[in-house]
Amino acid sequence: MAVLLFAYWLSGAIKRKSSTTLRYIPGPWLAPFSRIFSIINIFTCKQVHRYRNWHETYGPMVRVGPRSVSVTDPAAVRQIYGSHAFRKTRMYDAFVVLGENVFGSRDPEFHKRRKRLVAPAYGQTTLAAIEPLIWRAGVESLMEKLERQAAAGQVSNLFQEFMFMTFDVVGEVAFGRSFDMLRRDGHPILKWLEDFSRMNMFRIMFPFLQRVRLPWLFGHWYESERRLYAFTRDAVERRKREKQPRRDALQMLLEAVDEDTGDSMTDAEIMPEMLVQIVAGTDTTSITLSWCVYLLSQHPEIYAKLREEIDAVLPEREATVSYATVNKLPWLDAVLNETLRLYPAVADGLPRSVPKGGAELGGHHLPGGTVVFCSAYAMHRSSALWDEPESFRPERWFAPAEKLAEMKKAFIPFSAGPRACLGRSLAWLELKLALSTLVRRFEFEHVPGARMEPIYKFMLTPMDHHVDMRLRPRT
Ligand code: HEM
Numbered sequence: 001m002a003v004l005l006f007a008y009w010l011s012g013a014i015k016r017k018s019s020t021t022l023r024y025i026p027g028p029w030l031a032p033f034s035r036i037f038s039i040i041n042i043f044t045c046k047q048v049h050r051y052r053n054w055h056e057t058y059g060p061m062v063r064v065g066p067r068s069v070s071v072t073d074p075a076a077v078r079q080i081y082g083s084h085a086f087r088k089t090r091m092y093d094a095f096v097v098l099g100e101n102v103f104g105s106r107d108p109e110f111h112k113r114r115k116r117l118v119a120p121a122y123g124q125t126t127l128a129a130i131e132p133l134i135w136r137a138g139v140e141s142l143m144e145k146l147e148r149q150a151a152a153g154q155v156s157n158l159f160q161e162f163m164f165m166t167f168d169v170v171g172e173v174a175f176g177r178s179f180d181m182l183r184r185d186g187h188p189i190l191k192w193l194e195d196f197s198r199m200n201m202f203r204i205m206f207p208f209l210q211r212v213r214l215p216w217l218f219g220h221w222y223e224s225e226r227r228l229y230a231f232t233r234d235a236v237e238r239r240k241r242e243k244q245p246r247r248d249a250l251q252m253l254l255e256a257v258d259e260d261t262g263d264s265m266t267d268a269e270i271m272p273e274m275l276v277q278i279v280a281g282t283d284t285t286s287i288t289l290s291w292c293v294y295l296l297s298q299h300p301e302i303y304a305k306l307r308e309e310i311d312a313v314l315p316e317r318e319a320t321v322s323y324a325t326v327n328k329l330p331w332l333d334a335v336l337n338e339t340l341r342l343y344p345a346v347a348d349g350l351p352r353s354v355p356k357g358g359a360e361l362g363g364h365h366l367p368g369g370t371v372v373f374c375s376a377y378a379m380h381r382s383s384a385l386w387d388e389p390e391s392f393r394p395e396r397w398f399a400p401a402e403k404l405a406e407m408k409k410a411f412i413p414f415s416a417g418p419r420a421c422l423g424r425s426l427a428w429l430e431l432k433l434a435l436s437t438l439v440r441r442f443e444f445e446h447v448p449g450a451r452m453e454p455i456y457k458f459m460l461t462p463m464d465h466h467v468d469m470r471l472r473p474r475t
Pocket residue numbers: 102103104115170276277278280281282284285288344345346350412413414415418419420421422423424426427
């Protein structure tokens with residue numbers, strides 16, 4: 001029996017290897033035969049290193065599975081992400097939390113309609129209105145907590161504190177009030193979301209679970225789902241009862257009107273969009289800040305340059321920092337860009353499906369249905385695209401305009417095209433306010449112990465989820 005099964009697998013594998021034009025794309029010898037590497041990735045979380053090495057060995061197009069290809073050629077990457085032609089794959093169903101939404105949707109028509117409705121929630125007018133909320137609920141609350149930890153002689157785990165900060169900001173702007181995680185060291189929504197995403201994974205693997213409920217098996221996950229729903233609904237209803245609501249992201253969603261039909265969004269449509277802001281807008285930003293402070297702690301000369309630049313525009317330690325003051329600082333920009341290059345939080349994946357009929361990509365013909373994706377980690381560290389790719393050199397971002405334009409083609413921390421990050425202006429605002437205030441108020445020094453090797457588990461994080469720093473208040 002075992003021999004028969006093996007023979008069956010082998011004949012299928014050989015057919016898969018030789019029957020498509022993918023056979024001309026180089027890659028590890030096992031990749032065309034089986035999806036073994038996707039499975040290994042799930043268990044080891046080290047695919048970013050693997051993809052980077054493969055691209056260094058095989059070039060900009062690497063076959064990584066029977067029907068999947070990893071791409072780092074900038075022109076091919078723009079082709080994949082630059083339009084709706086290459087659609088998101090089924091993997092994105094995992095992001096359909098409480099309903100179809102702008103992030104998880106695979107349908108271009110739905111996405112275009114929904115994006116028009118939600119765009120004002122991420123726009124400049126909203127950002128200007130919520131800046132004081134981000135300062136109060138996020139940055140200032142974080143500084144107060146760090147002040148207390150420093151006074152008590154405690155080491156601060158900035159990985160965790162930045163995460164709490166970004167959750168509190170999304171709570172404030174998308175749910176109408178902070179989750180208060182910085183003060184309470186957590187919130188039950190963390191568990192509800194974790195349970196919910198596990199349940200969703202099962203629903204994707206076994207679609208009958210969309211229709212059938214198995215309370216004896218998944219009872220506690222259903223309970224988390226119920227609580228998440230009730231919590232989100234409560235936030236919407238609370239806001240609707242307010243006589244003079246403030247102009248934040250939640251309000252923009254409630255006031256959104258479809259230009260063509262004149263329809264507003266229903267509560268059932270608004271709720272998934274609120275959750276998207278948590279799923280897409282918390283860890284991404286906090287992890288970027290974590291890597292950034294770690295890199296600064298390892299490069300004292302860069303840290304000193306940044307401190308000098310920030311001290312010049314923020315002479316008073318305690319003053320409220322405005323975005324206008326820190327928005328255009330060359331070293332701050334360069335340090336954050338270089339962090340996003342070396343440690344892009346969304347370092348891998350973003351799978352897309354080649355359209356029916358196939359496509360020419362990177363000099364190869366790929367049949368329809370082939371899964372293609374760009375590993376930002378591999379592209380950002382490619383020796384074909386960057387000088388000294390593994391070095392932290394923020395000054396590279398001061399290159400002449402022509403060189404800079406070339407670099408930007410190979411730089412995609414927020415993806416590109418119609419599905420690029422909608423929250424990137426908000427992310428920049430949070431990143432710059434938080435980092436400049438931290439640098440102005442504290443001297444920080446890394447406390448070794450936790451493993452800092454990057455692993456990829458949905459995001460590119462340090463292995464132990466710790467970035468331990470000893471903080472000393474500055475004058
Ligand atoms: C440093 C921080 C951030 C990084 C590196 C980042 C990165 C990304 C990337 C790579 C994508 C494309 C995902 C894909 O195609 O699968 C994306 C999409 C998205 N991001 Fe961000 N993001 C950040 C912060 C935020 C914030 C703060 C928000 C909102 C609160 C946000 C909201 C979104 C949304 C709504 C999408 C889906 C856009 C669409 O499909 O039209 N992101 N982000």
